[in-house]
Amino acid sequence: MSSYDQYSTTYLTELYYVIKKNIETGFLSSAMRQELALIAEAVNKQGVMILENKRVLQTYHQACNQK
Numbered sequence: 264m265s266s267y268d269q270y271s272t273t274y275l276t277e278l279y280y281v282i283k284k285n286i287e288t289g290f291l292s293s294a295m296r297q298e299l300a301l302i303a304e305a306v307n308k309q310g311v312m313i314l315e316n317k318r319v320l321q322t323y324h325q326a327c328n329q330k
Contacts, residue, residue, distance in 0.1 A: 268308060279302045
């Protein structure tokens with residue numbers, strides 16, 4: 264269990280993209296990628312996945328219904 268587990272998916276996904284953008288621009292070091300993994304894990308526990316190429320939330324339920 265990480266400290267991210269207590270936050271909403273909305274907050275966590277926003278945080279994820281802010282950290283990712285700051286890594287890409289060089290404001291944060293690539294060591295912060297470990298935090299991205301922890302955030303993604305916490306979001307996954309809540310039934311949501313973060314899509315890397317698009318800023319979209321998609322629940323596992325919606326993904327299964329589209330098949």
